[in-house]
Amino acid sequence: MRLYADRTKQKTTFLKEYIMYGNAYIDPDAKPESEVIDDPKKLEEFEARIAAGDKIEPKDWMPHDYRKQLVRMIEQHAHSEIIGALPEGTWITRAPGFRRKLALMAKVQDEIGHAQLLYSAAETLGKSREDMINDLISGKSKYSNVFNYPAFTWGDTAVIAWLIDAGAIVNQVANSKGSYGPYCRALERICAEESFHLKYGHDNVVYLATGTKVQREMVQAALTRWWPPIMHFFGPPDKMSVHTEKLMNWKVKMATNDDMRQQFLNMYVPKIWDLGLVLPDPNLHKNTKTGLWEYTEPDWDEFKRVINGDGPLNKERLAVRRMAEERGRWVREALMNPEARYVQPLA
Numbered sequence: 001m002r003l004y005a006d007r008t009k010q011k012t013t014f015l016k017e018y019i020m021y022g023n024a025y026i027d028p029d030a031k032p033e034s035e036v037i038d039d040p041k042k043l044e045e046f047e048a049r050i051a052a053g054d055k056i057e058p059k060d061w062m063p064h065d066y067r068k069q070l071v072r073m074i075e076q077h078a079h080s081e082i083i084g085a086l087p088e089g090t091w092i093t094r095a096p097g098f099r100r101k102l103a104l105m106a107k108v109q110d111e112i113g114h115a116q117l118l119y120s121a122a123e124t125l126g127k128s129r130e131d132m133i134n135d136l137i138s139g140k141s142k143y144s145n146v147f148n149y150p151a152f153t154w155g156d157t158a159v160i161a162w163l164i165d166a167g168a169i170v171n172q173v174a175n176s177k178g179s180y181g182p183y184c185r186a187l188e189r190i191c192a193e194e195s196f197h198l199k200y201g202h203d204n205v206v207y208l209a210t211g212t213k214v215q216r217e218m219v220q221a222a223l224t225r226w227w228p229p230i231m232h233f234f235g236p237p238d239k240m241s242v243h244t245e246k247l248m249n250w251k252v253k254m255a256t257n258d259d260m261r262q263q264f265l266n267m268y269v270p271k272i273w274d275l276g277l278v279l280p281d282p283n284l285h286k287n288t289k290t291g292l293w294e295y296t297e298p299d300w301d302e303f304k305r306v307i308n309g310d311g312p313l314n315k316e317r318l319a320v321r322r323m324a325e326e327r328g329r330w331v332r333e334a335l336m337n338p339e340a341r342y343v344q345p346l347a
């Protein structure tokens with residue numbers, strides 16, 4: 001994306017390049033990256049605002065790196081929602097029964113809606129939606145590790161809707177109390193919808209876990225498959241995390257990766273065990289002295305491979321998005337054509 005100091009040129013560029021997706025707020029005063037040096041006085045004032053718990057809004061002054069980090073994180077989150085619709089989306093046609101089909105369709109539609117909210121929030125920081133989509137389909141941007149695994153059975157969709165949504169809620173409830181206004185407001189709405197997803201997923205898991213032997217085995221196998229990616233979902237251990245310290249100082253992230261993992265284990269392991277399901281980690285237990293869960297570290301080399309493009313389904317997931325982008329191009333072009341007029345149909 002190019003930003004111009006000259007407002008007229010900026011406006012022309014905006015119209016040409018960004019109107020396609022709408023919602024863009026490209027800061028006309030923003031300078032190209034190489035020119036940015038944060039004013040120490042402004043930085044001090046900004047940090048005082050953060051310490052006081054203020055919300056930062058798009059037109060407020062913000063350090064260059066704060067903006068950059070937010071774009072990275074919100075964009076990855078938006079991509080995760082849009083790619084996250086795919087594993088469950090493939091089950092819409094195969095959902096067992098009409099009611100479950102309706103519920104699953106609504107859930108998948110919600111996830112796409114979350115992506116829209118998040119792309120809009122990221123646009124307020126100066127990156128156009130088109131650039132974000134291009135970075136997704138070219139493989140430049142990351143998205144959540146979990147969505148690179150297949151949903152083999154209906155049991156997988158139940159585990160995703162219960163436990164991945166549960167993990168997402170732990171993360172999002174914390175971060176909705178953060179410092180950047182548009183992201184926090186998007187997260188509040190997203191959390192309300194995700195809590196329905198979680199109930200829907202829990203209901204599906206309970207149904208299978210208390211059902212026939214075949215249903216029980218199906219949901220157990222799904223849980224066994226999904227457990228390591230779920231443990232990865234909260235990010236690398238704090239001692240390996242690159243961004244946590246800075247993001248916590250700026251109140252963008254409101255809990256560390258390990259804290260979020262612990263919160264999730266605390267809330268959901270007892271519920272999983274109550275259903276008589278078995279987690280594939282014999283070392284998993286709560287240390288009564290520390291109050292913390294102890295577990296076998298998941299394979300962090302696998303995590304790195306998956307988030308860097310080499311998971312079981314990364315290529316397929318991006319190919320689907322590329323196809324969607326191509327097939328929707330004529331619609332976007334038609335919407336952008338200012339000369340287009342309504343043509344009376346012949347019949």
Ligand code: FAQ
Binds near residue numbers: 072077243253257
């Ligand atoms: N997957 O230094 P950290 C959902 C990357 S929404 C992929 O610890 P940070 C809804 C990280 O980007 C799920 N990559 O990073 C749904 C960084 O790489 P970079 C998405 C990951 O930012 C449910 C590197 O590792 N939620 O599920 C992951 O401080 C059901 C170093 O890591 C969000 O995005 C990962 N799991 O903490 C939809 C929430 N973890 O960029 C459909 C917002 C880490 O330097 C169905 N994001 N990496 O190349 C966050 O809260 C944070 O970004 C974390 C990572 C906690 C994900």
